[in-house]
Amino acid sequence: MTAAAKETPRERYRAQLRAEIKERAWEQIAAAGAPGLSLNAIAKQMGMSGPALYRYFANRDELITELIRDAYRGLADTIRTAAASGADLAGLGHTLRAWALDDPQRYFLIYGTPVPGYHAPDDITAIASEIMHALLDAAQPTAASTPPAAEVARLESHLAEHRQWAGDHPASPTALRRALHFWTRLHGALSLELAGHFTGMGFDPAELYENELRHLTQ
Amino acid sequence: MTAAAKETPRERYRAQLRAEIKERAWEQIAAAGAPGLSLNAIAKQMGMSGPALYRYFANRDELITELIRDAYRGLADTIRTAAASGADLAGLGHTLRAWALDDPQRYFLIYGTPVPGYHAPDDITAIASEIMHALLDAAQPTAASTPPAAEVARLESHLAEHRQWAGDHPASPTALRRALHFWTRLHGALSLELAGHFTGMGFDPAELYENELRHLTQ
DNA sequence: TGTACATCAGTGAACGCGCGTTCACTGATGTAC
């Protein structure tokens, strides 16, 4: 608020236009996927000439990187807000699915087919690990959770030996394993659902997802 | 063999060139992803002019569809061959991972980010269900497998009621559930690994994958 | 075996398009005295 008061009208206008450019970019991505994003098309849709956009973004790559950053930021905030409201792992699972269904192409911009040669800047990978930390918090074993079976213990000891991620996070190997399973399993069910691989099979993807959540939280 | 004897030299040559075009197409996809595939670039790489390719494929879309078909066909054959050699579910899991690692972009062409508006022709979805049937065969419960827990039974009853896929396959609800979990969980771990989301975390993706396989096969 | 014709692969020119991006310029908005 105090920072906003310092904003000049020109800065406000700039920020608004940047936001509108991104808005149109998301619409294009939703309609044709990320590869179909075109600066000229965005400009035309906004009723201005193509070169005008270069006042707001250095080039196409910078715009896409910014969209990826926003997507990560949005997901991280959504997850953390849910966690702060007392959501458990299952709750976070529902939050994740709702966020993905809200804009599938946005989800795929993060977790979809990688573009060969593209490497996200460091601040984006930092947001990604923020998400992981939120999962780790929620994955801390509760009193009710059962101890891991013998076979599962193998992955846990592996994680205990090799983890150099989750930096200073005081997560137990059990929590690490649960967080990883949460991530990979839900992503598996979710991405196949969003890509339409379940259509025509006659079952409810939500049911499959619920089932995985039950497994995850015992 | 007898069919091959009927082939004229011209037909042989045609088939060879079609195959080489696809070969170069796969190289391009490996290098820049499917959106970067260009007929002209393929022609140039083969030392011929762009229009020449239209003797072999009606247009770009037909080539891509053909690649998708070949990818599905290849995976289905690989899975079925492994199953015919006596591989169990865990063996099929290893087969799947090896096939995906062999050419990640080929895997993503099938299971990656969907292109909005694209619908695969019927014969391709038929191959997809061939794969599912192979999984169902391998997912039949053995004597050693434990009965499903109470929570899991919910998905099974749901599948028993609503399944209109797997047509005439005599799979039990338990086998359906196992096959689905096989598919979604392994895809989850695999696609995140291939997309590089585990890099820098310091654990071995193969270990995570093995762990999921152990869960799947009890 | 030789000639006449049909088939087919591949070429080069061309079309129209949309892309990202640069540049010199106009006109409006804000700032300093």
Add this chain to the structure above:
DNA sequence: TGTACATCAGTGAACGCGCGTTCACTGATGTAC
């Protein structure tokens, strides 16, 4: 309050590029008698 200057948004023309695709044509290969 009024004038002089600086800042900045946006335009239109232009560049070079690569794309998919068509078309008329040449030349080689196969087929029929």
